[in-house]
Structures are given as C-alpha cells and as structure tokens.
Amino acid sequence: MASPEKAAALARMKLLATGLLVAVTVLFVFARREGLPWLAAFAEAAMIGAMADWFAVVALFRRPLGLPIPHTAILPRNKARLADNLAVFIRDKFLDTHSLVGRLRAANPAERIAAWLQDERNARLLADRLAVVAVQSLDFMDDRRVRRLVLHALRRRAGDLDLAGTVGRVLNLLTEDRRHQGLLDDGLSKLADWLGQPGVQQGFAGMIVDVANKEYPKIVAMLGLVGINPAELGEKVANGIVTGVNGLLAEVANDPNHPRRAAFDEVIHRYIERLQHDEGFRARIEQAKRDFLAHPGVGTYLQGLWEDLRGWLASDLAKPDSRVRRKIASAASAIGASLATNPALRDSVNEHIEQSVEALAPELREGLSRHIAGTVRAWNDEDLVREIEQSVGRDLQFIRLNGTLVGGLIGLVLYAVTHLIS
Template identity: 25%
Template sequence: MVKQEKKSRYLAGISLAVMGAGFLMTIPFHDSFWGRLLQGGFEAGLVGGLADWFAVTALFRHPLGIPIPHTALLPNNRDRVTRSLTRMIEEEWLTKESIMGKISQIQFTERVLQIIESELGKSTVKKALQTLISEAVKAVDTEKLAPPLEKELKSYMSSVDAGSVIEKATNHILEKKYDEKAMDHVLEELGKWAAKDESKLALGKMGKQLIETTEADGLLKFAIQSFSQLVNEEKIGQMLQTFIQNRIRNVSKHDNAYRQLILERTKEEITNLPARQDLMADINEWKGQVVEGLEISGQIQKFLESAKGRLLSVIEGESFVLVYVNPVICRFIDSIKANEERITLIEEWVHKQVVDAIEKNHSKIGRLVKENLDKYDTETLIDMMENNIGKDLQWIRVNGAVCGFFIGLVLTVFKTFF
C-alpha cells in the first residue's frame, strides 16, 4: 500500500514535470503548426496539473508554505470536520432505524441453538463444562449449608402427624401379617425357653412358692398342704414345663381357637391404635421433644462432604459430560425447538433487550468516533487522511495534466483554423 502511494505521488510529479519540460522544449518550434499544437497541449496540461496540485495541496496544508486564504482547509476546520463526520455516521450511516432494521432480521435463538449444538461435541467445550460444574460443586460451603438443611429436616419431621404414620404402619403390619409372624416368633422363643432345664427349675421354684404362700381355710387349706407335701420343686417344674410346651404347640397350630382369639384381639388393638387420640397426642409431643433435641448438623455436614467428594469423582470422569450433561442440554434444546410459542417469546425478549441497548447507547457511536479522532493531534490526523486518500488525490493531479494536455490540443486546433 505504501509503495502504491509513493508510486502515485511520483507519477503525479512526473506528469507535471513532463508538461513543463514539453512546454519549454516546444518554444523554439512555435512558428510551425506542430510546434504550436504541442506547445498548446503542454501549456494547458501544465496549467491543469498545477491547478489540481494546488487544489489537492490546499486540502491538507498551505501550498509552498504560503498562508493563502482558503487553503489548509482540513487543519483549519478540524472541529467542524469532526462534527460533520460524527453527525454523518450517527444520523445518516448508522442510524438507530437502520441498525434496528438489520437486528430485526436476525434470528438470535436459532443461531444460538445451532452454535451450541455444533460446539457440544468439541473437547474444549467438554472441558469447559466439566470445569464449570466441578468449580460450582467445590464452591458449595457445606458448613453453611448444613444448619438450614437441619432446620428444614426438623421442620418436616415436626410437621409429620404421628397418627397418619402409625395408621400406615398398622395397615402394613396387618397386610403383611406381621402380627401372626410376631406371635409365631414369640411362641418359638417361649418354647425354647421352656425346654431348658434351668427354666424347669425356675418354674418349679415359683410353683412351690405359690403353693406354700396360698392362703386358704378349712378343707382347701388341708388339701393344699397335703399336695405340697406330696410334690417337690422338680415335679412341679416338670408339670409346668410340660403344660407350657403343650399349650405352645397347640397355639402354634393355625386352626387353634385360642390362637384365632388372640390374633383377633391383637388385630383389633392394632387397628384401633391410631384412633386413640390421647396416645397419639402423647406420641406427637414426645416426637416433638425428640426432634427439637436432635443435633444432626454435624452429621449432615459429614454427609454433604462425602456426597460432594463422590460427586466430584463422577464429574471428573471421562464420560461425565457425554453421558450426563450433553443429553440434558440436547433435550432442553429440542424442547425449545418444538415449542414455537417459546421461541417467539425468546426472540421478542432478546430483540427488546437489543433495541433497548441501541436506544440507550446509540449516541455513544458518535462520541466514540469523536474520542478516537481526538486522540490524534492535527498533524498526525492530516497525515493519516492524506495517506489513506492520497492515492486517489494524486490521480486527480495526473488526470488534470493529461486532460489539460488534450484540451490544449483541441483549443490550439480551434484557434488555428477558426
């Protein structure tokens, strides 16, 4: 670009020099027709070249350094030129209406979604998402998070009605026949206990004590004393052990009447348990006291720290973004694309934000141009303008000399014959 600039300047100077030299060289041949013709052409070309040189130079500086009026137009009118340029850019080239017109043609949502879809598979985006999510998890302060979680957990536990919980529990117990299973378990354990020798001795000792301490009168007292003398603790224990084991075996049978009676009574008590308002009130009060007394903030924090560590391990895995993040983003994008109403709302919102930004900041375009122009002193600014448009201006000088030459030829011919 600089070489072309210098070439055009040299060419303009050469054209002017050629015209001047040609004019001087044709003076001796002024008497001949061809001499007058060429002299007229060179003379007109010299005048045209000098006039255009003066005009071009007068834009940027005083020709030959002489302060001729109405020269050095740009330096002397810098403020006016700056204002005109700023106003032209702001009010004619980049008007609010023209910018808004172009903006209204842009489908932001469609373009953004396309960009997101095309970028999702790239390793840089994968790494960025991984880092972003990882840093977000690391930023979670479990120490600050534990107390509000404890408060919410206690609030929820306090709000739970014990009656509804117990009702669900009793229904589940009866549905799964846990009452029968519990009875069978008790009978089984009782049978194991009754079969032990130490149990037999304990039963015999208690039976003997019962006989000896029983108060009676008359014949009944005589009968009890006689029976006590006939049996010892071992025999009484054997009798009671056999009795208990027989009863356990009988009650363990599913068709046993006593078993059915016990189970019916048990089911009745279990079913009516939630309806006992006084008991439910006591349980709720006890539950509230227990909940208020719980100190689980430390346990919650430990759980959160453990969960945080496990989550970070998953996030740092090679397939985390591909398996967990990208599908979520793709489903979200598909849901937006499938909903024309949502896309329209998003577009309207985005365009409104852009329009508002243009309304608020359009005047800054002119100020920005002015600020950038004001950064340069006059000499530097003029030099920049001359370097950028100088090539075309130099061609004006060349064209002036060439056109003047041909016009001079025409005028000389006209003068000669007319």
C-alpha cells in the same frame, strides 16, 4: 494500521502523477523552443491543471510545501468535527432502533440458533467453550482473597435476612387453602409406612428390653423366674405400641375434622403469629441465626464443601469423556431440537431477542457513538493523516492524472478558439 501494500500502491500512483507533471513540463519547454504553439498551449494548460490538483489533494492532508496557506491541512485541522460527524452518521444511519430490529427480524435468529445447535459438532464446541469458562471461573474462585470475599458476602447477606419473617411468610403461604393439611397427610403416610417395617418393630422391642434391664432389673429377673421371656414380651409390647400408633395415624388420616388436625392448625397458626408479631421470639431466632453464622465451623464447612465441589468439577472437566461436557452438549442439542420443531418457541425466542435489542439499542447507539468520536479525537494527527491517505490517497492521485490531461485538452481548446477569433 494501513497495510504495506496500500502504502506501496500510493507511492506508485504519486510517482506516476508527478512523472506526468514532469513530462508535460519538458514538453512545454520543448514546444516553446521549437515554436510549436499548439503543443505549447496543451503542455502549459496541463502543467497548470497538474499543479492545481496537486495543491488540492495535498491540502486535504497537510500544508502544501509547509506554507501556512488558509484552508489547508483540512483533515487534521477539523479532526474533532470529523470525529463527531462520523459518529453521528454511523449512529443515525446504521444503528437506529428500527433498522436494527428490522434486520434482526429478517435474520430469524431463533431458527439460526436451532440449526447451529442441532449440529453435534457445534453442541460439543459449545460444551468445550463453557467448560473452559468453568475451569477459569474455578481458578478465579480458588483465590484465597476471592473465597474470603465471597464468604463474607454470604454471611452479610444471610445476616441481613429476616429469618423469622421469612419463615412466617412461608408458613402462611403453606396454610392457604389448607395446603398444610396435605403435607400432614403425606407425613402421616410416611410415618405409618416406616412403623410398619419389621426392622423398626424389632428395634422398638430391643429398646424396651434394654430400658427394662437397666431401670427394672429385678422385675425382669422375676419375669424369667415365672417363665416369661423378656424379649418376647418386649416384642409384643412393641407390636402393640406400633399397632396403636398406626391406628391413630389412620384415624387422623381418614377424618378431615379430626381433633388432632385442629390441634395441628392451632400450632401452625400460633407459630405464624409469633414469627410475625412476637418481638421476643423473633429476637431469639435472630440471635440464634447470628450465633450460627459466627461459628467458625460454618466457614470451615462451607470451605470444605466448596473444595469438594471444585475438586470434582476440575477432575471431571479435565477428562476427555467429561460427564459435565456431555450433559451440556446433550442439553444444547435438545434445545436446538425444541427450537426446530416448535414454531411457538421460536417466535417467543425471537420476540424476547427483539425486545432486548429495542431496550438496549438507544444506550448502545449513544455509547458506540461516543466511543467512535473519542477514538478518532484521540488519534495522533500524523497517524490520522497517514491512515486516511493510505486508504483513499491512491484514488485521489487519479485526480492529479485527470487534471493534467483534462487541463491540457482544455488549454488546447481555448487556444484553438482564441486563434480562430483572432
């Protein structure tokens, strides 16, 4: 909507132009009564010029005096064509892909982003804005209907997942270049370290003694009679078991061709084959997956997990010294520093931005063009006329002023020429 200042300025210019018309009309009457032909010629031509230009200016916006004169009220009558032409003009002159990419390249957005992010205040501002978005997202996700929809979507997507085939493909990938043997080596090393811990050996010894007391109480009693401590015996047996197992683990780890490795290969390949081609095995896995997803406890667990996560995030984001905000601000500053010191990274960011603009520009141009045309078409005729007239009408009133004065001068010249010829 045009400002009141523009409306007031237009009214003043209209009053001035109309006042000048009234003035030359009075001057014409006075000159004719007093017998002043030169002045009358000037005033008469000025009147004609003023009224002609008044008609021309008014005809742009409405019908002069409300009369159905052809080719008047030009703007409201041609609103649709005006809307289309304006949209095409903006689309072709301001939004063509080449111009957009050129302006973007000249702006060097990566360098501007780097400078902006390196300012600590901007990094904190970005963190604060993202925190607001996060809080609003949490509030949105807290809606019971949204939670139900998300849970349903997760279950549906998980239900559509070919679990057996996916596991088979993962295992097949792990076996390429014997990578699974590396995993076996790591597992053997971790198991050997665990078995070597004193607490583990003591635990085994205690388990052996407990089992012996429950299953073979008489034998344990006889050991006591002959002076053998069952606890010490259990510890020796546990140490022997651990030593034997560690020896086997070391043997497998140090021999790339050990039979246990071949057996491990066979087990892995057999499971891959069954996961990919054994329909009965695949069906059992799918049924187990469906039973798991349908269990009420799964939904309860996921909801509880979400509540815990949401509660922690909401509590942290509400604090002035929020850890999440600090992490976001720190990450933003780090990104800015990397962009500032790494020309290759800046070039990469600029190239990706330019590629995105090139890909989106045609759709953006057409969409914005349709939006402009549709918006102008939807305007009320009176609103359109008022907006345009208040925007440019003040300048158009100078046409009336110039028409009055120039018309009068032309009339004076014509009168002089006619008088000299006669």
